[in-house]
Structures are given as structure tokens and as C-alpha cells.
Amino acid sequence: MSGNDRDHLLWRPAVLGETNSVLASKSNISQAGRDSVARAAVDILGRGQPPQGAAGSRTGLAVGYVQSGKTLSFTTVLALARDNSFPIVIVVAGTSNDLFAQTNSRLLEDLHVANSYGPPRWIHLRNPDEGARPLVQSVLDNWRDEENLPEDRATLLITVAKQHVRLGNLNTLLEHFDLHDVPIVVVDDEADQASLNARVNQGSETTTYQRLLDLRDRLPRHTFLQYTATPQAPLLINIIDVLSPEYVEVLEPGEGYVGGRDFFGGNRQYTRVIPPEQVPSRENPIDEPPETLLQALRVFFVGITAALIRTPWGEANQNRSMLVHPTRTTQEHFQYFQAILAVKEEWVRVLNLPVGDHDRTELEADFLAAYRDLQGTMGAELPELANIMQRLRRNIANVQVREVNRRVGNRARDFDWRQAYAWILVGGQAMDRGFTVKELTVTYMPRGIGTGNADTLQQRARFFGYKRQYLGSCRIYLEAQALASFEGYVEHEEAMREELARLQRNGRALRDWKRRFILSPDLQPCRSSVIQQDIVRGNYSDDWFYPKMLRMSPGAIAANRALFEGVQARFRFQADQRFTLPAQRHLICENAALIEVLDEVLLKYRIEDPLDTQNSIGFLLQVSQALKRAERRNEIELANLYVMRPDFQGSRGVENGKLGSARRLLQGKTKTARGENYPGDHVFIAPDRISVQLHVFNLTENGHPTIEQVPVLAVWIPARLEVDWVVQDQG
Numbered sequence: 001m002s003g004n005d006r007d008h009l010l011w012r013p014a015v016l017g018e019t020n021s022v023l024a025s026k027s028n029i030s031q032a033g034r035d036s037v038a039r040a041a042v043d044i045l046g047r048g049q050p051p052q053g054a055a056g057s058r059t060g061l062a063v064g065y066v067q068s069g070k071t072l073s074f075t076t077v078l079a080l081a082r083d084n085s086f087p088i089v090i091v092v093a094g095t096s097n098d099l100f101a102q103t104n105s106r107l108l109e110d111l112h113v114a115n116s117y118g119p120p121r122w123i124h125l126r127n128p129d130e131g132a133r134p135l136v137q138s139v140l141d142n143w144r145d146e147e148n149l150p151e152d153r154a155t156l157l158i159t160v161a162k163q164h165v166r167l168g169n170l171n172t173l174l175e176h177f178d179l180h181d182v183p184i185v186v187v188d189d190e191a192d193q194a195s196l197n198a199r200v201n202q203g204s205e206t207t208t209y210q211r212l213l214d215l216r217d218r219l220p221r222h223t224f225l226q227y228t229a230t231p232q233a234p235l236l237i238n239i240i241d242v243l244s245p246e247y248v249e250v251l252e253p254g255e256g257y258v259g260g261r262d263f264f265g266g267n268r269q270y271t272r273v274i275p276p277e278q279v280p281s282r283e284n285p286i287d288e289p290p291e292t293l294l295q296a297l298r299v300f301f302v303g304i305t306a307a308l309i310r311t312p313w314g315e316a317n318q319n320r321s322m323l324v325h326p327t328r329t330t331q332e333h334f335q336y337f338q339a340i341l342a343v344k345e346e347w348v349r350v351l352n353l354p355v356g357d358h359d360r361t362e363l364e365a366d367f368l369a370a371y372r373d374l375q376g377t378m379g380a381e382l383p384e385l386a387n388i389m390q391r392l393r394r395n396i397a398n399v400q401v402r403e404v405n406r407r408v409g410n411r412a413r414d415f416d417w418r419q420a421y422a423w424i425l426v427g428g429q430a431m432d433r434g435f436t437v438k439e440l441t442v443t444y445m446p447r448g449i450g451t452g453n454a455d456t457l458q459q460r461a462r463f464f465g466y467k468r469q470y471l472g473s474c475r476i477y478l479e480a481q482a483l484a485s486f487e488g489y490v491e492h493e494e495a496m497r498e499e500l501a502r503l504q505r506n507g508r509a510l511r512d513w514k515r516r517f518i519l520s521p522d523l524q525p526c527r528s529s530v531i532q533q534d535i536v537r538g539n540y541s542d543d544w545f546y547p548k549m550l551r552m553s554p555g556a557i558a559a560n561r562a563l564f565e566g567v568q569a570r571f572r573f574q575a576d577q578r579f580t581l582p583a584q585r586h587l588i589c590e591n592a593a594l595i596e597v598l599d600e601v602l603l604k605y606r607i608e609d610p611l612d613t614q615n616s617i618g619f620l621l622q623v624s625q626a627l628k629r630a631e632r633r634n635e636i637e638l639a640n641l642y643v644m645r646p647d648f649q650g651s652r653g654v655e656n657g658k659l660g661s662a663r664r665l666l667q668g669k670t671k672t673a674r675g676e677n678y679p680g681d682h683v684f685i686a687p688d689r690i691s692v693q694l695h696v697f698n699l700t701e702n703g704h705p706t707i708e709q710v711p712v713l714a715v716w717i718p719a720r721l722e723v724d725w726v727v728q729d730q731g
Contacts, residue, residue: 008507009046010058016083017151018121022076022110033254037069041076043504044249048223051084051183055220061191061245061510063500065260065493066229066458067436067465068253071103074187074227075110081185082121082155087143088182090158092167092212093189100161102436103189107159123154127161129169133176140177162194167211174218184222186215191226192233192455196243198529213242230455231496232517233526238533239511239730248510250501256468260490263463263476264483269377272296272477279446279479280332289339293444296322296477297343297424298370300442302388303473304422305395306374309383319417319438320473323462324426325445330405337403337426344396351393364389378472399424437462441470444477449485454523457482458489481522488520488724495625515728516617518625525726533728536614541722544682545619546665546714549609550654550699551707556606560711563604564643564694570600571641583650583667584678587643594630594637594690598623601641601692605713614727619717623690626721639690644681651698654706665695665714681714691716 015038023034049058064070078089091107094100104126108114113122123139125132139156142148160170188195197209205213216224226234226245237244253259263270278290300322307320326336353360371385382388400420404427417423417438425437443463450456463476478486495518503513517525521537552560573587602623607616630637652664666681685691693714699707 009043010048011046011050011052013042013045013080013084015042015080018079018082019076021112022079025110025112026072029254036252036254037072037076038080040073040249040251041080044073044077044225045080045084045185045223047247047249048185048225049183049221051086051221055180057216057219057222057224058247059224059243059245060226061231061234061248062225062227062251063231063248063497064227064229064251065253065257065464066461068229068251068257068259069466070227070229070251071106071189072110073251074189074225075107077225078107078157078185078187079111081183085143085150085153086155086183086185087139087153088156088158088179088184090160090170090184090186090215091189092160092162092186092195092215095162095190095194097161100159104159107157111157113157119152120154121151122157124157124159126159127166127169128158128173130173130176132173136173136177140182143182162188162190162208164207164211167208167215171211171214171218174215179218180220182219182221184219186219186222186224188212188224188226190228191243192228192230192526195226196233196237196530197241198527200238200241200530200532209243216242230458230526231500232455233530235510236515236525236531236533236535236728245510248500248504250497250504254466256466257464258467258471258474259464260458260461260486260493262471263474264487264490270471270474270476271483272475273483274444274446274477274479276480279448280327286335289343290446292446292477293324293336293339294343294366295370295373296442296444296475297340298367299373299475300422300424301347301392301396301399302367302370302374303441304399305388305391306378306382306473307470308395308421309387309391310381319420320422321437321440322422322424322442323437323440323444324424325428325443325447325460325462326426327428327447330428333403333405333426333428337401340401340424340426344399344401348393348397351396367392373475374473377474381472395422398422401426403427439467439470440465441467441473442475442477445482446477446479447482448479449482449522452485452523453526454489454492454519455526457485457523458493461486485520485522488523492517492519492523495621511730514617515730516621517726518621518723519726521724531728533730535726535728536611536618537724537726538615538618539722539724540619540622540717542687542717542719544666544714544716545615546712547607547609547612547616549612550652550697550710550712552606552608552710556608557707557710559606560713561696561709563601564696564711567601567641567694568643568646573641573643579676579678581672581676581678582648583645584670584672584676585645585647586684587646588684589641590686591638592641594623594639595627597639597641597690597692598627602713602715605711610729614729617727617729618725619715621725621727622717622721622723625723626690637689638686639692640686642684642691642693644684644693644695649696649698649709651700651705653700653703655701665712666693685716686718688718688720690718690721 044060044062048060049056081089093103111122113124142153160166194208195212198206234245274292278292280286304320324336326332350359350363374382399422401424404425440463571589571592573589576586576588579585607613626637669680670678695712697710697712699710
């Protein structure tokens with residue numbers, strides 16, 4: 001936010017010692033980056049429930065990228081809460097014990113909970129129950145004692161797993177305290193997962209959702225912050241739901257972050273396609289390592305060797321990892337795991353053969369291909385081939401291969417990354433959301449898009465992260481449809497973030513935002529079980545938009561009449577002289593700026609029917625995307641305007657207030673008694689640009705007049721501006 005945008009804050013948190021201490025410990029982040037994190041934290045907390053004044057609650061949504069530093073953001077918010085005299089902060093994190101432990105450990109480290117001297121600044125409770133009553137009461141008493149200085153009062157940090165039993169225990173504990181005067185911050189990490197009510201369409205509630213509502217009921221004065229990289233579900237739940245966010249903060253990644261735009265927004269220099277015959281399935285069992293897997297392994301081995309050569313002796317070098325994510329079944333994980341071990345052993349054996357041996361020569365040729373592949377992105381950073389080949393065998397031998405799934409019980413916290421420099425991890429769902437793979441460079445994922453949920457697909461993107469310094473050695477091998485879906489998701493994500501950021505800058509409430517997304521028809525925005533209101537999908541491509549419900553309220557008709565009159569006064573029209581009958585003569589304005597047509601015509605036209613409204617939101621999204629693309633090209637997008645038959649009053653029949661087929665709105669081809677051929681209204685367009693027709697009709701029902709002079713907008717959208725969209729209008 002800019003300085004002026006701070007006017008939207010409900011109160012102004014002060015950045016003091018605790019916040020500065022957290023950020024100062026991040027020596028890997030520049031001062032500008034630390035300042036950015038602090039500003040975002042002030043915005044997030046400042047738009048929440050003020051700690052003073054009337055009791056109440058506020059729900060905020062913080063949207064980051066996958067693996068972009070969301071944990072640092074909410075850690076800074078918690079530190080800022082302590083700086084501003086919040087006695088209690090609560091973090092709900094991790095649907096599994098593994099992920100909970102990972103977040104819990106990171107929080108304690110970043111907040112220096114165990115490293116403080118003198119009176120504790122933080123008192124930590126992990127998954128507390130009623131046994132913690134004396135400690136909680138002591139914290140509250142200290143905060144209420146006015147003789148205590150703020151710096152001498154400890155803030156209670158409660159971390160609780162996102163499991164209904166753990167949340168139930170916390171609720172039982174909090175029942176014993178009067179918290180009416182206690183400002184509290186609650187952070188819901190990965191808020192799109194498990195928190196939402198997945199039984200909303202069954203008329204009931206999931207237990208975790210119930211426990212979160214119970215928790216909020218016990219906190220008379222609190223801010224509830226939802227953190228996620230995939231906000232589709234929180235945005236699409238019913239806006240009257242208690243967990244529906246009221247405001248949004250779009251988090252910007254720090255320096256060095258590599259995300260969807262880098263991997264999927266360009267020329268595919270880092271991505272490779274796994275052909276269908278190398279993708280395992282019931283119909284296509286894979287009995288030996290696919291060629292693309294061998295290619296990925298060779299690229300990984302050359303890449304780690306290059307990194308080790310470029311690191312001076314004695315200087316710290318980060319890990320390098322490869323992720324093999326085949327399918328959901330642990331049996332196939334085991335097959336890939338065994339195959340990789342066998343390949344690794346065989347290549348070490350062959351590279352130990354005498355120079356000139358046929359098998360060694362063939363394998364060296366394969367590694368030469370991998371070397372040339374990396375040359376395209378690493379350039380001068382890639383050492384000479386001879387240096388690579390000299391060390392390759394030893395480095396391959398030292399790579400650790402691990403299977404990560406329930407079958408073997410490996411978990412994220414079980415890895416001591418110091419035991420080896422390079423790792424290959426083989427697994428499935430266990431390595432999706434929240435699993436941290438250290439310094440991942442090569443990903444091999446021969447699996448489709450599954451259920452097709454956009455948020456689930458994006459959470460598989462463990463290959464995102466802060467890796468700009470070694471981006472050239474990164475590769476992603478994907479099945480074709482998955483690759484296309486990731487590329488489509490980038491456009492979806494960037495458009496969504498842009499809309500949310502605009503809402504944030506304007507200080508508008510999220511409930512006022514029309515839920516609209518660019519999204520491939522191959523993907524659903526999120527799991528349908530949490531969505532109560534219907535969504536509408538569409539894509540106008542060489543097609544017309546116009547309202548199907550022509551019977552509007554008198555207020556809407558009057559407003560649209562005034563709009564049409566203003567359009568004729570604002571734009572410069574010329575009469576079409578090709579036809580003599582008033583019913584066939586129109587006014588034309590060519591080469592109008594589309595941005596002006598959008599602002600002065602399309603956005604001001606009033607529509608009342610819910611389905612028409614959703615389709616209108618969709619076509620307006622296509623218009624806005626057309627303007628964005630033109631702006632990126634430094635061009636001006638143009639449009640044509642037509643006032644249809646201004647000197648003739650046409651009529652259209654309606655049935656139960658609804659128009660029939662599209663042919664009944666636009667006049668078709670006709671031949672007059674004078675022999676003139678009228679080609680039809682549909683030809684009054686510019687085929688390659690937005691074309692807007694303004695019609696005025698008298699409505700009739702069963703041959704009898706009903707409403708006079710109803711303004712109807714018809715818009716032609718050319719195929720070059722097609723965009724697949726999803727819309728949900730909550731009214």
C-alpha cells in the first residue's frame with residue numbers, strides 16, 4: 001500500500017522492538033525487503049479489529065504465492081501484535097502432526113521464544129488443555145496490572161494443530177476466562193484447507209469448522225487472519241459465512257523468488273513434456289525407467305556437479321534436491337524408488353569403466369545432451385564439460401535417495417539435510433502442501449491434474465521458492481495436460497491477485513467484490529463441497545452478450561434510457577446511408593477507445609437478472625483482459641458503437657418476462673418491397689474488435705404492449721479476445 005492507502009486502516013499499529021527484532025534476524029533479506037514485510041504487517045493488523053474501543057471481530061485474508069514467505073509475514077504480524085499490547089496470539093496450523101511441528105518450530109525460532117534473556121517476552125503453549133489454566137490466568141493478570149510495563153508483560157503464544165480434538169481442548173480451556181477486554185490475533189495457516197465447511201450443501205457442519213466457530217465465539221475482541229497461497233475457496237464460500245473474509249492483503253514475494261511467471265509464463269525454457277506413453281496408469285504400466293526420467297536424472301546430476309565445482313572449498317553450499325512425484329499409490333512410489341537406486345548404481349559402475357569403453361562412451365554421450373540442455377539456461381555459470389565429467393561419478397554415488405510416504409513413514413521433520421549435499425525424494429501426496437524440499441532444482445511429475453481443482457494443482461508446486469541464484473539449473477518435467485494447466489493457472493492467479501490488489505488499494509470490502517476468475521475449463525476453482533452458491537462458466541468467442549431478461553424494473557429502464565441518450569451526446573456518430581427504410585438505418589461510431597466505451601457504456605448499463613449479471617461480469621472480465629494485453633503491448637484497443645434504428649421503434653415479444661432465442665433480439669436478413677436486401681443486425685460489427693449495439697424496443701406479451709422503450713445492450717466479442725472465465729455472483 002502507498003501512504004495514502006493507509007487511510008483505510010482502522011487503527012495504526014506501531015512498529016517497535018519485537019517486530020524489528022524478528023526482521024533484523026533475517027540477514028538473507030535486504031533492508032528494503034524487511035521494510036516491505038513490516039509495511040504489509042501494519043496493513044494486515046491495522047485493518048483488523050482495533051485493540052481499543054468497542055468489542056468485535058474482523059476477518060482478513062492474506063494471499064501469497066506458494067512457498068513465498070507467508071510464515072514470515074504472519075510471524076511479523078504476531079510480533080507487531082506484541083508491540084501493540086496484545087496479551088494473546090493464537091496460531092492454528094497443520095492438519096498433520098508433521099506440518100504442525102514444522103510451523104511450530106519455525107515460529108519459536110523466528111520469535112526467539114527460547115533465546116530471550118530476563119523476564120520472558122513470550123510464553124508458549126503447544127496444543128494446550130485445561131491443565132494450562134493457571135498459566136493463562138497469570139498472563140492475563142500481568143497484563144491487567146497497570147503497574148507492569150508493557151515490555152515486562154509476556155505475550156501468550158498458543159499454537160494448536162488444525163484438528164478438532166486439539167481445537168476442542170483449546171475451546172474448553174478458554175471457557176474459564178473473561179476475555180472481553182483482551183485483544184487477540186488468530187492466524188489460520190493454510191486457511192483454505194480443512195477450516196471451511198465441506199458439508200455446507202448437506203445442511204450440516206464439519207467438526208473442524210465447528211471448533212473454529214466455537215473458538216471465535218470465545219474471543220469477544222479479535223482479528224482472524226486467513227493465510228493461503230490458494231484463496232479460491234475462502235473467496236467463494238457464502239459471504240454470510242463467519243469465515244468469509246472482510247478484507248484482503250496481497251503479499252508480494254521478496255527478492256529472489258521464482259514462481260509461476262518464471263516457469264510457466266514464458267517460452268518453456270525450464271519445462272519439459274513427459275509423453276503419454278511414459279505416464280504410468282492402469283492401462284499403461286511402466287516396467288522400466290522412462291526415458292524422460294533418465295533425462296531428468298542426468299540433468300540433476302550434471303547440475304549438482306556444476307554447483308559443487310563453482311563453490312570454493314570451505315565455503316557453505318546449500319543443498320540440491322530432486323523431487324519425483326509419480327502417482328498417489330505407494331506401490332508405484334516404491335517402483336520408482338527402486339528404479340532410481342538401480343540407475344544410480346549402474347551409472348556409477350559404467351562411469352568407472354576404462355575410458356573408451358563402449359558402454360561408458362554411450363553414457364557420456366547422454367550426459368553431454370544433459371550438459372547442452374543446461375547450457376541453454378546456465379550459460380557461463382556452467383563449468384567446462386571436462387570438469388563436470390571428472391567429478392560426476394563421485395557426486396552421483398553420494399546422492400541420497402529417499403521414499404516419502406506413509407508406507408515407509410518418512411516425514412519432513414525426519415530429514416537431516418546436513419547428512420548429504422544432494423537428495424532425490426520419491427513420493428506423492430505427502431509432499432504436497434506444506435512439505436519443504438530444500439533447494440529443489442529438478443521435478444519429475446508424471447501424473448495428470450487429478451480432480452482438476454486449481455488450488456490443489458497449485459499446491460503441488462513445490463518447485464516454487466527463493467532460488468533465483470540457481471534458476472538456470474532448474475527443470476520441471478510434466479505430463480502435457482498438467483503443463484498446460486499450470487500455464488493456465490498463471491494467468492488465473494495473476495488476474496485474481498491483480499483484482500484483489502486493486503480492491504486492497506481502494507480499501508473496499510471483499511463482500512463488495514464480484515467473484516470472477518480467469519480459469520481454464522479443465523480446472524475447477526476449488527473443491528465443490530465448500531461452495532454453496534452456483535458458479536457460471538463461459539467464454540465469449542465470436543459471440544454476443546445481451547441480457548436475456550428484458551423486463552426490468554422502472555428504475556433500471558429509466559437509468560438505461562438516460563445512459564443511451566448520454567452515449568449519443570458523448571461519442572461522435574455518423575449515419576449509415578446504405579439503406580432507406582428507418583428500420584434499417586443506424587448510427588455508427590468507429591474507432592472509439594475501448595477504455596472509454598467500458599467506462600461510459602458497459603459498466604454503467606444496469607442489469608437485474610442474476611444469470612444475466614453473472615454473464616455480464618464474465619464478458620466484462622474479457623474486456624478488462626483485452627485492455628491489459630493492449631497496455632502491455634503499448635497499444636490502444638478500439639471498439640465500434642452502433643445506435644440501432646434511432647428513427648424507428650421496434651418491438652420484441654416476451655414470454656413470462658423472458659426473451660426467446662437470440663435470433664429474436666437481432667433483426668435477421670430481410671428483403672423489402674422495394675427490393676432492398678437488409679443483411680441483418682449481426683453484420684453491424686467490426687469482426688476483430690468489441691462492437692456495441694444500442695437497441696430500444698417496445699415489449700409485447702401475447703401480442704399486447706407491456707413496456708415501452710426498453711434499452712437493450714448487445715455486445716459482440718471477437719475470437720481473438722476469448723478468455724475462459726468463472727463467475728459467482730452473491731448478490
